[in-house]
Amino acid sequence: MKPSGVRWIDAFNGFVRPFLTLCFFGLYAAVKVGQYFILVTEAGAASSITSLWNQEDWAIWAAIVTFWFGNRTFNKERGR
Numbered sequence: 001m002k003p004s005g006v007r008w009i010d011a012f013n014g015f016v017r018p019f020l021t022l023c024f025f026g027l028y029a030a031v032k033v034g035q036y037f038i039l040v041t042e043a044g045a046a047s048s049i050t051s052l053w054n055q056e057d058w059a060i061w062a063a064i065v066t067f068w069f070g071n072r073t074f075n076k077e078r079g080r
Contacts, residue, residue, distance in 0.1 A: 021064075028060075 003010050032052055039048035 021068075 004013075035052055036048055039051060043051075
């Protein structure tokens with residue numbers, strides 16, 4: 001990100017990515033909560049919890065952690 005020199009534009013530019021991440025996390029959490037309540041009424045709590053987290057969820061989790069934390073590590077090593 002190159003600073004533009006206009007304070008509110010620079011602040012907004014730095015706000016967009018975290019805000020979108022939080023919005024998508026909220027949407028994802030809402031879907032998972034909805035799935036949980038549907039599964040609880042059909043199968044019970046214990047089997048519902050284990051069936052909510054699958055391979056796709058692991059992939060999403062790994063991508064988010066790598067994006068937010070791995071990128072910073074590589075940038076530090078490169079001197080950025």
